[in-house]
Amino acid sequence: MSNNPHFLVMPYPILGHMNPLLQFSHVLIKYGCRITFLISEYIQKRVKIPSDDDAGSSKIDFVALPDGLDPEDDRSDQPKVILSMRNTMPPKLHKLIEDINNGLDFENKISCILVSKNIGWALEVGNNLGIKGAFLWPASATSLASYYSIQTLIDQGIIDSQTGLPIRRQEFQLLPNSPMMDTANLPWCSLGKNFFHHMAEDTQTMKSFGGWWLCNTTCDLEPGALEISSQFLPIGPLMEATDDSNNKSSSFWQEDTTCLEWLDQQQPQSVVYVSFGSLAVMESNQFKELALALDLIDKPFLWVVRTGSNGNNAYPDEFEGSKGKIVGWCPQKKVMNHPAIACFVSHCGWNSTVEGVCGGVPFLCWPHFSDQFVNKAYICDFWKVGLEVERDHESGLVSRGEIKKKVEELVGNEEIKARSVKLKEVTLNNLVEGGRSSKNLDKFINWTKDY
Structure with missing residues (x-):
């Protein structure tokens, strides 16, 4: 042989x-x-x-x-x-x-x-x-x-x-x-x-x-x-x-690389990155809350919205989106390692979790199904490099106010940032x-x- x-x-x-x-x-x-x-x-x-x-x-x-x-x-x-x-x-x-x-x-x-x-x-x-x-x-x-x-x-x-x-x-x-x-x-x-x-x-x-x-x-x-x-x-x-290589890709989906040029124009650790992977579909009212939360947060955002991932719901009329960039798919490994990224709002799929860890990026965890809940437990409770969003008991939604509050808490937490950088180093070793x-x-x- x-x-x-x-x-x-x-x-x-x-x-x-x-x-x-x-x-x-x-x-x-x-x-x-x-x-x-x-x-x-x-x-x-x-x-x-x-x-x-x-x-x-x-x-x-x-x-x-x-x-x-x-x-x-x-x-x-x-x-x-x-x-x-x-x-x-x-x-x-x-x-x-x-x-x-x-x-x-x-x-x-x-x-x-x-x-x-x-x-x-x-x-x-x-x-x-x-x-x-x-x-x-x-x-x-x-x-x-x-x-x-x-x-x-x-x-x-x-x-x-x-x-x-x-x-x-x-x-x-x-x-x-x-x-x-x-x-x-x-x-x-x-x-x-x-x-x-x-x-x-x-x-x-x-x-x-x-x-x-x-x-x-x-x-x-x-x-x-x-x-x-x-x-x-x-x-x-x-x-x-x-x-x-910055010019090579290992993805079966077409990636919008213009987001990397956009990130180059942003300040270090300033951008809220939002992506829920290749399968999750967001209900229309929840999609609206997320969109309006990104308007409320005093930071630029990069948001991955797959075709069909929001149930084909339109963006809310009052959504401005002027501080951000929205793409259908992106080269996430490169995004995670870009110095402009401040935090990762994630569904906690394992591929995304590993890529976030290797970028040294703090997580805001929003699990949807299957093993994502266990991955969230690792991120928040075991490695202590993230926080979790909480749903409103009456509506069942994660409100725009909850998203804004948790993002601000996360990006202001120096201990989580330090643990994220340390976990990256240990993992890549x-x-x-x-x-x-x-x-x-x-x-x-x-x-x-x-x-």
């Missing part, structure tokens, strides 16, 4: 999975690895495939397979997408791998399949072809540990074995040296019992066929979670290892030569070569 492994990289087809696996592909390329990157035909038609001008993309072969759904099907229905892929794609993947390998000499054949969650079945396909498998978890290691612990949670009477829902609402500590978790915020609770059973099955498949469970984290960020299994291998933070994540990457690459 060649000293330069050939990876078939297969993310689940949503942006929060595709971008981390693309970023990790760039890391693998720096180690001399060859990458074939598999996406669905539906996604292929709707995203910006990184070109030869982007980071490492000239060394990535992009291929596509159908996901089994019709063009008009609702792909925001994640359980539907998961089931369709699992039912229709395995034989297609088997044939694709055979076709790729038949065109290559022995030393260049696919040597490892790397997947994200929801498609553990792909590792079994690879195993049947004699190909090693590994798994990159796009969320926190703590959320991965919760899936890993499903049977333990059932045995302890914390969740129901049929639905995955809590027997009763309570706070519990999943692991030593980690924040308390609310049973209502277990990452599968809002997605239905079919998704729960899928993830229980997917986790068992990964235990059987996934040699390493790679995590975009560090021992400093999530020490307790990484102790749950010797399969967990922290290789983060990915973002800093991949983005070494994992990537230097001899750092723990750097050593783990070496371990993983050498494992793929060991035949």
Whole structure:
């Protein structure tokens, strides 16, 4: 087998999975690895495939397979997408791998399949072809540990074995040296019992066929979670290892880079950055409160408003927006490291959390669903680098006054700022030569070569 492994990289087809696996592909390329990157035909038609001008993309072969759904099907229905892929794609993947390998000499054949969650079945396909498998978890290691612990949670009477829902609402500590978790915020609770059973099955498949469970984290960020299994291998933070040029991108979505020029015109630590990731949709009244809060705050703002992310609601008539810049998507890693950023109003998705930590930026936490509540607990309670917004008990909204108050409190808190800078330093130290994540990457690459 060649000293330069050939990876078939297969993310689940949503942006929060595709971008981390693309970023990790760039890391693998720096180690001399060859990458074939598999996406669905539906996604292929709707995203910006990184070109030869982007980071490492000239060394990535992009291929596509159908996901089994019709063009008009609702792909925001994640359980539907998961089931369709699992039912229709395995034989297609088997044939694709055979076709790729038949065109290559022995030393260049696919040597490892790397997947994200929801498609553990792909590792079994690879195993049947004699190909090693590994798994990159796009969320926190703590959320991965919760899936890993499903049977333990059932045995302890914390969740129901049929639905995955809590027997009763309570706070519990999943692991030593980690924040308390609310049973209502277990990452599968809002997605239905079919998704729960899928993830229980997917986790068992990964235990059987996934040699390493790679995590975009560090021992400093999530020490307790990484102790749950010797399969967990922290290789983060990915973002800093991949983005070494201001002109290169590792995103499947078109980024509006004019925001960087705008940031260059702002004072240091003056800009409130607002982004809720690739999935969250904001209800119209809440969108209005946020818009008017940004007018009220005596600071410029950079606000990412995805098409459709506000339910296609119009901006309120009284919204001026003159102090800010609104974009559809932005190069967030670069934004996080721009000296003009004062704080990050965030949904607390894990990719955004890692990027904020690596920018040394304080967080105003506004979690929406799934593991975002646990990530908020790390930010506010464990690392102590952020504050959380509180909803009005009567309206259920986060008011404009609450947003303004918390932003002002956050940017005026020198202790939080200092802890944010220190956490950045500690986190990035994992990537230097001899750092723990750097050593783990070496371990993983050498494992793929060991035949």
